[in-house]
Amino acid sequence: MYIKQLFILLSALFVGYIASEGLGIPIPSNVIGLLLLLFALLFGLIELKDVEDTADFIIRHLALFFVAPTVGLMLYFDLMRESFLQIAVPLFISILIGYFVAGKVTQTVIEIQSKIVARKEKR
Incomplete structure (x- = not known):
């Protein structure tokens, strides 16, 4: 379960990296990845339950x-x-x-x- 959620989050980050480097967009790849993840959530391509547990874990341990x-x-x-x-x-x-x-x-x-x-x- 967590591995699937982590895979979705890392995939968004990776696609953001590809977009940033490949298209020469002067925006950090992590920002592009988060925007792509946001749009995927808004348009129903990804459901919140598909990433919620892992995202909560990451936010809880963000101080590290x-x-x-x-x-x-x-x-x-x-x-x-x-x-x-x-x-x-x-x-x-x-x-x-x-x-x-x-x-x-x-x-x-x-x-x-x-x-x-x-x-x-x-x-």
Whole structure:
């Protein structure tokens, strides 16, 4: 059961890799794979029960995937301390830009949805 679910998840990742590399799409292959999996779920090509147990297991143990990068950060702590401003300022600015863009996109989508609802109510 779990092997079939893992195979489906890894297949989506592999197809995303093939699409990214083969078509030269400048989007990471894992993002393409997840989008393909999402569309397969939305259009009923794959049912949620076909991947749910393994996906839940992966999400529950997601913290383990961050152990190695955290140890790597600890190894280069002196370098990071020397370059703190060069790291922190762009990071802070990019977070602010991300919040601003996400807020504007959300606001625009809400406005579009309210216009659509208003048009439907007029009919």
